[in-house]
Amino acid sequence: MEKFLIFTIVGLSLAAIYAVISSGLVLTYTTTGIFNFAHGAIGMLAAFAYWQLRFDWGWPAPIALVVVLFVLAPAFGLLLERVIMRGLVGTSEATKLVVSISLLVAMIGLATLIWPSGTSRPMSTFFQGRRVDLGITTITYHQAITITTAILVAVGLRFLLYRTRIGISMRANVDDRNLALLNGARPDRVGLYSWAIGASLAAIGGILIAPALSLDPGSLSLLIVNAYAAAIFGRLRSLPMTFVGAIVLGLTEGYLAAYLPGENQYLAGLRPAAAVIVLFIVLLFVPNPRLRTRSQLREFFPPPSPTGMVMMAVGVVTFAMVLVTTMDTTNVITYGQMFPLAIVALSLVPLVGYAGQISLAQLSFGGIGAIVVAHHGIGGTPFGLLFAVVVAAIVGGMVALPLRRLSGIYLALATAAFAVALDRWIFILPDFDLGSLHISLFQLGSTDIDPLKLFGYTFESAGSRVMLSAVGFALSALLVAAVRWSAFGRQLVAMRDSEAACATLGLNLVWPRVFVFMLSAGIAGLGGALYGMQLGTVGPDRFSLISGLPIFMLVVVGGAGLVGGALFAGIGLYGVIPLTSALGPIVAKINAVSPGLMGIGLGRNPSGALPLIQDGMKPLRRDPLVLAAMTVAMVLIYLARLADVFANWPFVLAVVAVFLVANVVAGRRARVADDSSAEVALSTDDLDWVGITTPWTQTHLARLGDVFADDGLPPLTGLTATTVQALGVSDGRA
């Protein structure tokens, strides 16, 4: 009984923290429509700031608390709303999600920058060691404060939402934003208050939970994923149900900690995974959402051109070849990762870019691919690779089928829950039997993967494996482009815009959703298998949710509907970042934050960075002469590098310089050509620009009359000398 009571209090204390955090999440989501993945990270930053003031600088606890909870946190919330979140109106769920995930990644980077890892930062509980005797059991002061805080937050939020003007505005904003606006409410101000209060609530949660854990940016930010499950209980809308959800979750975790047999290896991971399993199950019972209509998204992704795709495929393989022929083995292994992980990124293109569905579990499917190829590709049989694709696709289908009704943030959370369940429980399981089927995973550590053997050739060297992955990427990219050109691809794009219109045409939305999920999981499985093969030995940490988030983020930043977006993610994360980080510790530190900052900028340009890059390169792409000259120069530089005329750094710099010079030259040549065509436009033969770039003249009017006559239209009337004068038309002969 004693044990039951102790763990009930532990559970309630945990529930109180979840309740406080998730209520902030619900508040911002309902009033602004943005599910803030970085909510936990705000709590994490607040915990660090509190540690800094209270324990490092020795400020008294009340002052440190007031500064963090009532100054820093709300100011940070206000800043986020003004600088980032307000720009997200009219963007897709994926874009909104990416911006908040980017914020999460940037904030983890920022925390690491300010508070470098490797230093112990002990943080004691409030009134450390002191307890209150309740008669039947005791409760620590910290637990009592935590539970009391949650009750105060509940009462305070109730008062705010029902008894204050701004609270009523918030509720009106939730019900109907436009109607609230027409009645004088100011949604922007509501947003500001919501973010400020939300950030303070996250800060309270962060400070209360931090003493129970070590002050680590990653785990502290993600532990709060558990709180998301509580928010889903209230379907991201109802605060009372969110509190109920928090109690269910807290008590579940408390009792699992008390009664789950700790020595059982199969159940050890269940307790940390319990919250996300509950999250997944609750999501299955979310009532049928309404079909999406009139999305009117700002994003636009044109279909890939066949020529462009072939050029890209050839370009990727050539790039890989240059890489393996110029770098030593260590660098080939480091930079070679970009190709298999670009395949994982590519798996998001049909899913997110075409179909508008969200999955945060793609790297987990990659992990499944790696496991399968490790155990079924023994001796390098190609069937192992094939099997990896098939099994990942089947698991993808098994995940998608129960989630087929979900989309947007619910689907994102469900897939995140699946990924975390794999991280915390499944991937760390020892071997087990399922009937006659023996299941072997990462074997409690890491697992070896044999290199592929194809037509008698073994991909033994690091370089050959990188080439294999590059070819794998090129072929997968062609497949993904072919999907976009197909009837299936058009249907996916159509579903993204209007599910209702698709259904009224006779499309059963379930199957395209499941198929695209399977296709995407299969591609991710291939990426994971090739990644594992490239490394030779892999463990579960390489396939965690947190490792997968930057991939998701950078694909969307590049352009989620563009095959090049995947390449952007692969090269950006595993090419540019390690390359520039080698320049020095300062750049390395900036790189810790830069992917997040890139993602945050997405709100301004939701179609991604690639269209901007493509636009910038348009003059070069259209100038065969400069293009040919650039290619020749690059080939010569490459040959010089092969002849060891210079080392890798000068080689990279020379290639980049040639590329930049070619762009500048092509840009100048294009401008000269544009100027001469503009002159043609200004002549009287072309009337399109008259009135804009040059004033109307009598000659223009005469020409206009001729055009009317040619087209059989009645002659211009009413343009007498007086009206012409009134319009400011000058005499062309003057």
Place this chain on the structure above:
Amino acid sequence: MAALDVREVTVKFGGNTVLNNASLAAEAGAITGLIGPNGAGKTTMFNVITGLVTPTGGRVEISGADATGMRLHRRARIGLARTFQQLELFTMLSVRENIRVGADIHRQWSRDKGSASDLTEAIIDRVGLRAVADDRVTTLPTGQGRLVELGRALACSPKVLLLDEPASGQDDAETARFGALLRELANEGTAVVLVEHDMSLVMKVCDHVHVLDLGIMIAAGDPASVQSNPVVLDAYLGTSRAAAS
């Protein structure tokens, strides 16, 4: 047997009764108009017929089959197609691709295995969108956007075609051509149901007209009788209320 038979449908949104025991029938080969002032419940009626809104009471039959609890795509597969009052175009696609999506989906579930591409091209010509076939739909004016929706619906070879304000955004010449096209479709055996505010179009092309007001079907009959019906005049113009005061 009516191609479309809606019997005593009731829809409530919270405390609001949007449709109150409203009935509607449409015959194959005829154009049926559904008119009424703004907020009368016309679009809700279409949403009930297509399955986007679940009624609290009543029954919907399409080609004799009970479609009341049927899922949306199933209704389409027994011959129902529609356009939307607020355009539901596939904005990432061109005009041709929008219509092609309809043709492709139709090929997936129908027995008709002819070329989806040929059907698409034929429809582009039929609705008069050849000049803009390769344009992205977001670049079109509303009137042409409505033609794209019509073309997309026609790609499903519907037996019952629901058109929600298809002429809004069209000029007089376009409306005249559109009226002729509707007559053609009806002559081919399609049951066309038209929600429209352009009364001259409704009176010119419709064989029957139903009038909704505040969720209640207040009149039905041929265009001339509806036009002179005092209840209808009252609903539209408030004439009797004005006379009484």
